[in-house]
Amino acid sequence: MRKIGWFLFSLTISFSCKQPDPALLEAYQGWKTYAGSKDGLRYSSLDQINAGNVSQLQVAWTFSTHDKDTGNRSQNQCNPIVVDGILYGTSPRLKLFALDAATGGQKWLFDPAAEDTALKRDRNASLKVNRGVVYWQDSTGTDKRIFYSVGEKTYAINASTGQPVRSFGKRGFIDLTENLDREKDFNPFIAGNTPGIIYKDLIIIGARVAESADAAPGHVRAYDVRTGERKWIFHTIPHPGELGYDTWPDPDAWKKLGSANCWAGMALDEKTGVLYVPTGSIGGDFYGGIRKGTNLFANSLIALDAATGKYRWHFQTVHHDLWDRDLAANPNLVTIHHDGKTIDAVAQISKHGYVFLFDRTNGKPIFPIEEKKVPVNALPGEEPWPTQPIPTLPKPFARQHFGPEDVTDLTPEVHRSMMERFNKIKWGEPFMPPSKEGTWIFPGFDGGGEWGGAAVDPESGILYVNSSELPWGLTMIDVPEKGAGDGSLKGIGKGVYNRYCLSCHGPERKGNGASYPSLVNISNKYNEDGLRKIVENGRNMMPSFKQIGENEKGALLAFLLNTASKEPGSEGRKQGAVAPKEPGGLHASELASPKVKSILDDIPYTMTGYNRFLDSSGYPGIKPPWGTLNAINLNTGELVWKATVGEFEELKKRGIPATGTQMYGGPAVTRGGLVFLASTQDEKIRALDKKTGKILWEAKLPAAGYATPAVYAAAGHQYVVIACGGGKLGSKSGDEWVAFALPDKK
Numbered sequence: 243m244r245k246i247g248w249f250l251f252s253l254t255i256s257f258s259c260k261q262p263d264p265a266l267l268e269a270y271q272g273w274k275t276y277a278g279s280k281d282g283l284r285y286s287s288l289d290q291i292n293a294g295n296v297s298q299l300q301v302a303w304t305f306s307t308h309d310k311d312t313g314n315r316s317q318n319q320c321n322p323i324v325v326d327g328i329l330y331g332t333s334p335r336l337k338l339f340a341l342d343a344a345t346g347g348q349k350w351l352f353d354p355a356a357e358d359t360a361l362k363r364d365r366n367a368s369l370k371v372n373r374g375v376v377y378w379q380d381s382t383g384t385d386k387r388i389f390y391s392v393g394e395k396t397y398a399i400n401a402s403t404g405q406p407v408r409s410f411g412k413r414g415f416i417d418l419t420e421n422l423d424r425e426k427d428f429n430p431f432i433a434g435n436t437p438g439i440i441y442k443d444l445i446i447i448g449a450r451v452a453e454s455a456d457a458a459p460g461h462v463r464a465y466d467v468r469t470g471e472r473k474w475i476f477h478t479i480p481h482p483g484e485l486g487y488d489t490w491p492d493p494d495a496w497k498k499l500g501s502a503n504c505w506a507g508m509a510l511d512e513k514t515g516v517l518y519v520p521t522g523s524i525g526g527d528f529y530g531g532i533r534k535g536t537n538l539f540a541n542s543l544i545a546l547d548a549a550t551g552k553y554r555w556h557f558q559t560v561h562h563d564l565w566d567r568d569l570a571a572n573p574n575l576v577t578i579h580h581d582g583k584t585i586d587a588v589a590q591i592s593k594h595g596y597v598f599l600f601d602r603t604n605g606k607p608i609f610p611i612e613e614k615k616v617p618v619n620a621l622p623g624e625e626p627w628p629t630q631p632i633p634t635l636p637k638p639f640a641r642q643h644f645g646p647e648d649v650t651d652l653t654p655e656v657h658r659s660m661m662e663r664f665n666k667i668k669w670g671e672p673f674m675p676p677s678k679e680g681t682w683i684f685p686g687f688d689g690g691g692e693w694g695g696a697a698v699d700p701e702s703g704i705l706y707v708n709s710s711e712l713p714w715g716l717t718m719i720d721v722p723e724k725g726a727g728d729g730s731l732k733g734i735g736k737g738v739y740n741r742y743c744l745s746c747h748g749p750e751r752k753g754n755g756a757s758y759p760s761l762v763n764i765s766n767k768y769n770e771d772g773l774r775k776i777v778e779n780g781r782n783m784m785p786s787f788k789q790i791g792e793n794e795k796g797a798l799l800a801f802l803l804n805t806a807s808k809e810p811g812s813e814g815r816k817q818g819a820v821a822p823k824e825p826g827g828l829h830a831s832e833l834a835s836p837k838v839k840s841i842l843d844d845i846p847y848t849m850t851g852y853n854r855f856l857d858s859s860g861y862p863g864i865k866p867p868w869g870t871l872n873a874i875n876l877n878t879g880e881l882v883w884k885a886t887v888g889e890f891e892e893l894k895k896r897g898i899p900a901t902g903t904q905m906y907g908g909p910a911v912t913r914g915g916l917v918f919l920a921s922t923q924d925e926k927i928r929a930l931d932k933k934t935g936k937i938l939w940e941a942k943l944p945a946a947g948y949a950t951p952a953v954y955a956a957a958g959h960q961y962v963v964i965a966c967g968g969g970k971l972g973s974k975s976g977d978e979w980v981a982f983a984l985p986d987k988k
């Protein structure tokens with residue numbers, strides 16, 4: 243095996259132009275946190291692998307947990323961490339493991355099902371994605387812990403043994419649905435997805451919540467790493483008397499509404515103790531009549547004192563969001579050189595394809611951000627905000643316009659049929675309010691930029707961000723049959739469906755492409771018990787619906803299984819079905835007036851689903867590129883290069899140049915001159931020249947790497963590792979990890 247000496251030698255030979263800053267080399271050698279470092283840069287100062295030798299990369303080790311699901315729905319979005327030669331990561335079923343980072347050999351594995359009876363009973367219960375884990379150790383290095391979330395539980399696991407730390411929280415975990423400073427009258431769906439961040443002896447946590455108006459509040463919380471005690475909370479929906487409260491004309495908004503959550507990770511300036519928190523939109527994504535005002539602190543980058551949670555400054559990137567424009571990635575803290583000054587900056591990428599850049603000490607934009615007038619013709623009851631902030635620089639990294647001239651022309655037939663569909667929707671400028679005629683959301687609901695985030699090279703100040711370019715259609719309808727309808731059990735069940743399920747599974751239960759399955763004839767697949775479990779526990783990207791009362795649930799199940807017309811106890815149940823609690827013995831009259839008044843009752847419209855504009859072969863209905871990697875100079879705001887990344891074999895065979903593909907997952911940039919990026923539908927990982935965007939190397943993965951690579955050194959070798967979980971965009975699921983390194987020189 244090659245020795246460290248060779249490794250250091252290789253570090254020095256490539257610094258032909260500039261002397262290395264030893265502090266910088268030291269700071270970015272490891273991958274000890276999600277996104278590589280607490281400043282969120284996805285940067286490694288390692289350069290053993292460089293432009294000259296990257297073509298020789300080969301598989302160094304693989305590791306599999308063999309727990310993907312067979313329906314190609316499980317995913318693995320984990321960006322692992324490496325501490326003292328041990329790699330910590332998670333599997334599709336959210337098992338946590340520790341590996342020898344040099345060999346992939348397993349040291350221990352923690353299965354959350356061992357701790358959780360609901361998980362044990364239903365393998366899919368609370369099976370949510372997890373993007374990484376957090377490491378903490380005490381000052382003596384004797385107490386070492388891994389924090390990670392499985393649904394609403396954040397566990398503290400002994401990093402040496404893989405056992406829960408029983409003195410933490412409730413015998414090993416904290417419950418994120420508790421301690422939110424509100425009555426527990428909200429939708430209890432909360433899932434820790436992107437990991438939190440450590441500041442001294444605090445772990446600071448955000449989470450995914452439901453998308454509906456009754457979602458849990460997205461408040462940011464800090465806990466004592468030893469005890470799990472909550473130390474501070476920042477109300478992202480301000481309480482009376484707090485800053486931002488007056489951006490809500492409804493004085494009770496804070497008691498009714500949820501979300502404004504940080505689900506995509508944070509960044510921490512350890513020197514100043516300032517935490518940078520990006521938030522998502524307010525629940526009830528597409529209708530704001532029940533939440534008038536700008537809605538602080540939704541869609542905002544918020545700077546907080548990490549020790550206390552005290553407010554420093556904020557910037558709202560979308561006012562009164564009607565388009566689900568969450569800030570979907572962690573911010574990047576980088577020092578830039580602008581106008582002859584050295585500025586500690588914070589960059590925030592967005593789903594709509596912008597980079598917002600601020601002086602991080604005071605929140606002042608580096609380049610002017612203009613409040614631009616936007617359309618306000620909206621559905622009755624809606625009050626769109628008349629302006630939106632648009633950065634003058636950098637220019638957006640994704641196209642902003644989708645017109646008839648942009649509709650795909652892969653073949654004349656495809657063009658014709660897609661033009662027909664295009665013309666059905668009132669084509670939109672950015673920020674066109676949702677309407678019954680429909681609007682194009684472009685970049686789509688999943689960006690533009692997404693949770694994969696951006697990588698930044700701190701030496702050059704260049705930011706690398708990958709982007710999907712696909713329009714999604716957004717069409718609103720009146721909420722059909724909200725109440726009991728005709729008063730029958732089925733009618734009531736339909737009402738429940740319309741209230742909770744329609745937005746994803748569609749008005750006719752037909753679902754929506756690969757992402758949202760059809761529920762038509764669902765009785766062929768599930769009996770009542772099986773269906774009940776899915777509704778109560780959720781599954782993969784589907785949230786759980788614990789808040790639906792027993793009676794309403796019974797009616798819903800009867801509606802979906804089409805059993806409502808049958809008398810309780812009669813035939814018609816599937817073999818092996820557990821005797822139903824409902825609809826047995828339940829009378830429609832009991833349901834006529836729903837017991838719990840919900841904010842959902844005040845919402846007159848719903849969307850018809852998340853409609854990707856894809857042709858019959860699954861290709862985007864817009865002309866390529868469909869996926870790009872962009873290099874943006876943060877010092878000047880200039881685009882340095884744009885590369886198309888990803889391709890489809892069958893289009894290549896037809897002589898069509900690389901189109902790029904939709905992407906999930908982000909890049910990692912290295913001092914060795916490379917940007918590593920998997921993320922594409924072609925199940926490949928690539929290395930691009932960070933100066934030019936030229937693709938220098940690529941390798942096929944066992945399943946799509948919809949995750950962000952980590953770069954680290956162990957036993958004298960530099961490694962690049964990626965989770966290959968697939969399970970989105972029609973890709974098969976996987977449960978392997980693959981690490982690449984250079985071959986040994988004998």
Ligand code: HEC
Pocket residue numbers: 315316453739742743744745746747757758759760761764767773776777781782783784785787802
């Ligand atoms: C936020 C979007 C969303 C909402 C709202 C939603 N679902 Fe789902 N649902 C999904 C997704 C995504 C899947 C696929 C899950 C997977 O990967 O296994 C799914 C899967 C299912 C399945 C399994 C289908 C199959 O073929 O295996 C059932 C049944 C189901 N949902 C029922 C419901 C019901 C009933 C409701 C309302 C109470 C509901 N869903 C609300 C997104 C949603």
